[in-house]
Amino acid sequence: MSSADDTGEQLAFIRETVRKARPRTWRGALPAEHLPVARVVVDKGLLHLDQFFDYAVPATMAEEALPGVRVRVRFGARVVASGRREGGELHDGFIVERRADSDYKGPLAPLAQVLSPEQVLTPALLRLCRTVADRYAGSLADVLQLAVPPRHAAAEAEPSPPPLPSPAAPEPGSWSRYPQGPDYLAALTAGHAPRAVWTALPGPTWPEEIARAVAATLAGGRGALVVLPDGKAAARVDAALTALLGPGRHTALTADLGPRERYRHWLSVSRGSVRAVIGTRAAMFAPVRDLGLVVVWSDGDGNHSDPRAPHPHVREVALLRAAEEGAGVLLGGLSVTVEAAQLLRTGWARPLAAERETVRATAPRVRTVTDLDQARDAAAQSARLPGPAWEAAREALTRGPVLVQVPRRGYVPRLACARCREPARCRHCVGPLEARSSGGVLECAWCGQSEAQWHCGECGSFRLRAQVVGARRTAEELGKAFPRVPVWTSGRDSVLPAVSGEPALVISTPGAEPVAEGGYAAALLLDGWALLGRPDLRAGEEALRLWMAAAGLVRPAGEGGTVVVVAEPTARPVQALVRWDPAGHAALELQERAQLHFPPVSRMASVTGAPHAVADLVSLIRLPEGTDVLGPVPAPGGRGEELERALLRVAPGQGAALAAALKAAQIARVALRTPDPVKVRIDPPDIG
Incomplete structure (x- = not known):
């Protein structure tokens, strides 16, 4: 036998020996020679499956199956009589x-x-998602669905342009109006990490001020992230x-x-x-490299809380x-949240505000x-406006547009008996009745049943009044009172981004106020009691935020800008608006929360579901020592369903233990095959 034959037999022997020595997968495929095991997070958002699973890397995928890439794996395979595994559903995941x-x-x-082959799940993003999942008693797979957008092959095939060099440090600009403003920008440019709660001045300059903070961070060679509510x-x-x-130099990540x-921008x-x-x-998870600044504008806005x-x-x-x-960190807004006040109180952040x-x-x-102050003028009465508000609107319309904020959309969302003020309820499900169009029949907001022959069950009256009049009805009434003035509406169905500086009435629901060129001449904030009277711990704070957001679009007092708020003058949020002192209001709210042991002084979780x-679930939780269980009570917004909610409150520093205990209890319910689901939410936004 020739030496060539000897060499060939030896190589064949070696290959066969290696093949037998290397672990086989259950399908018989040969794994990769180097690092043959891939640890995968599978896209199954179930708490009892919140762990990594090991898969063999076939030799044919060894070069592409890198950490951070998307893969597809079989999950839930079964073992047959021969000992082999078969079946299993295909699921996406990340190595x-x-x-x-x-x-x-x-x-x-x-x-x-x-x-x-795109490595979309970086180690930093994975750590963040794991931390968020643990804090909110959720699964890593659920957080990854929020953090990494769905793949789009065409966008992935496009090359991304090379990065531009760092820009020059910007001038302070309008940041000079804040005593600490120029120093804050200088610290960002120097590569430091200043943390501030920014009480922004009213007016149109806050977007430019955010832009200058971002530019200062880029000038220092680091990245910046800005998250806004809409x-x-x-x-x-x-x-x-x-x-x-x-x-x-920047990119935008928005739902539209x-x-x-969106995937191309994300890439x-x-x-x-x-x-x-x-x-x-969703941009809160954007994988910005070498992050140097995170800006959150209007952190009290409900849009910042993910419903998923x-x-x-x-x-x-x-x-x-x-x-x-x-x-x-830069937590900014025209108002200040109680959570931001807590950061100031503990010294974690510093205030960034202008002089009085x-x-x-x-x-x-x-x-x-107040809404009791009705004018004698018939036009004011038909417009459903108190006298001073009607006079302010009439005078301001000679100088520019007037904003009218109505805390409800639609026509007449809620109705009550005109005689005894008892809310009008549906006979079928006891839901609230509403009139969705002028002259239309009443309909239930819960079950949709119509009510053609309503009468009050308390006093027998057949007459109705609006508890809160919606934006469309207000626009109709004001159009009659000011017949030669254009009337615009802005709400959830159609949001106007901006209006001109010409005289006009702009009727808007909270949060949908368009920006007026040169600012509004006046703003009327109607039905303040509807915001202040909400059965929620945050009612006052939220009312002040919505009012200040609208009032911030009005011209300064020196240019004739006027805001009329229809609400009880002695209410604390109303007084804070008059003084334009959101930080003082937040500090007082925080003081009261501390006395009552409510968030953010404590940590809280809600448990909502059928009573049993x-x-x-509460019986299965190994609660941290000192946990207060509040309730259970009927859940808000149950819409006729028999749902209850219990609140679990713990002292500062025990939030992680509470989240872990709730997660373990949910997993135990799965193991016990309990049929009825329970919704667990850490830091619920609607504490009644």
């Missing part, structure tokens, strides 16, 4: 690690497919950044981009092409990212009236 071996001693299923605010900051830095464009951030991101709620499990809040995610990545003289020079004049299910 989080390549390993030399596995803790699982049996044969490993192979990866079914590498969906893309697309309208994001568009204003987008325009300000483009005007200051030009195109190509569409799947392809430009993940690949490092841009280092500044602005966007709405596990319901993370933008502010809390921002604070977690800042602590993990050593970034600066500057506030007085930029804020509008605020007047208070809530009791079952």
Whole structure:
């Protein structure tokens, strides 16, 4: 036999020996020679499956199956009589690690497919998602669905442009109106991580001020992230950044981009092409490289709380990212939340506010009236306005547009008996009745049943009155009172981004107020009692935030800007609006919360479900020592369903233990095959 034959036999012998020595997968495929095990997080948002699973990496996928890529795996395979595994559903997932071996001693299923070689799940993003899942008693898979957008192959195939060099440090501009403003920008440029609660001055300059903070961070060689409550605010900051830095240095992540464009923008951030991101709620997870600043505008806005499990809040995610990545923080808004006041009280953040003289020079004049102060003028009465509010609107319309904020949309959302003020209820489900059009029949807001022959069950009256009149009805009435003035409406169905500076009436629901060119001449804030009377711990804080957001669009008092708020003048939020002192209001609210042991002084979780299910879950929880159980009581918004809610309250520092206990109890319910679901929410936004 020739030496060549000897060599061939030896090589064949070696290959066969290696083949037998290397672990096989249960399908018989040969694994990769180097790091043959892939640890995968599978896209199954079930708490009892919130762990990593090991899969074999086939040799054919060894080069592409890298940490961070999307893969498809079989999950839930069964063992047949021969000992082989078969079946199992295909699920998407992410590789989080390549390993030399596995803790699982049996044969490993192979990866079914590498969906893309793009490494979208970075180690920093994985750590953040794990931290958020633990804080909110959720699963990592659920958080990853919020953090990583769905793949779009066409967008992934497009190359991202190279990053632009860092810009020059910006001038302070309008930040000079704040005593600490220039120093804050200088600290960002120097690469420091300043943390501030920013009480922004009223007027149109806050988008430019955010843009300058982002520019200062980029000048220091680090990245910036700005999260805003809605697309309208994001568009204003987008325009300000483009005007200051030009195109190509930042990208926007908003829901209206569409799947392809949003993923393309997200990839430009993940690949490092841009280092500044602005966007709405989902942008809180944007993988900005070398993060140096996180900005959250109007952190009390409800849009910052994700309605999908596990319901993370933008502010809390921002604070977690800042602590993990050593970034600066800027919590800004025209108002101040109690959570921001808590950060100031503990010294975690510093205040960033203007002097009182500057506030007085930029804020509008605020007047208070009650809805009992009706004018004798027939036009004012038909417009459903108190006399001073009607006079203010008539005078301001000679100088520019007038904003009218109505705390409800639609026509007449809620009705009551005109004689005894008893709320009008549905005979079928006891839900509230409403009139959705002029002259239309009454309909139930819960079950949709119509009510043509309503009469009051308390006094027998057949006459109705509106508890709160909606935006469309208000626009109709004001149009009659001011027949030669254009009337615009802005609400959930149609939000106006901006209006001209010409005289007009702009009827808007809270949060949908368009920006007026040159500012509004006046603003009327109607039905203040509807906001203050909500059965919620945050009612006063939320009312002040909504009022200040609208009043901040009005011209300064020196230019004739006037705000009329129709509410009880002695109410604390009303007085804070008159003085334009949101920080003082937040400090007093925090003081009361501390006395009552309510968040943010304590940590709280809500448990909502059928009565027996809530009791079952509470009995399974190994509560931290000193936990207070409040309730259970009927759940708000149950709409006729028999739901109860219990609140669990713990002292500061025990929030992580409470979240872990709730998660363990939910897993125990799954193991016991309990049928009725229970909704668990950490830091619920609607504490009644």
